[in-house]
Amino acid sequence: MRRLAKAVASVFYVGHARFAPGTLGSGAGLIIYYVVKDNVILYGFAIAFLFALGILFAGEAEKIYGKKDARAIVIDEACGMLLALFLVPYHVMAVVTGFILFRLLDIFKLPPARKLETMKGSFGVMADDIVSAVYTNAILQILIRMLHIFGKLG
Helix, strand or coil: CHHHHHHHHCCCCHHHCCCCHHHHHHHHHHHHHHHHCCCHHHHHHHHHHHHHHHHHHHHHHHHHHCCCCCCCCCHHHHHHHHHHHCCCCCCHHHHHHHHHHHHHHHHHCCCCHHHHHCCCHHHHHHHHHHHHHHHHHHHHHHHHHHHHHCCCCC
């Protein structure tokens, strides 16, 4: 069970990278995004599945790593990245902007993300990234609509 919890929570050890594991975890989310982006049902399932896996394994992984929301736990970033781009019309600039915005919001943790992060166990690990993803998605939806209105996005 320990090996499974580490593998899942670290997104198959992506989170064990020495440099920027959260960013790489978000990158893993982008890989999943490119596989599911054209099928809204599969996309929604992927988000729900990653969230469920995060809830099942992130708390156990915290115990294994001996630290609250250890750097190696990146399933929250992968799930958050998927949610950040959910139902955002595909455009390379939207994906790049979404990635950067999600990482910034995940790092700076606007309210209530910082408070949710302090909760114990898996929910605390996952919740702050979900809030950052919802903020990212809302900002992207607004930006894309504004760009369409002004004819800047084709």
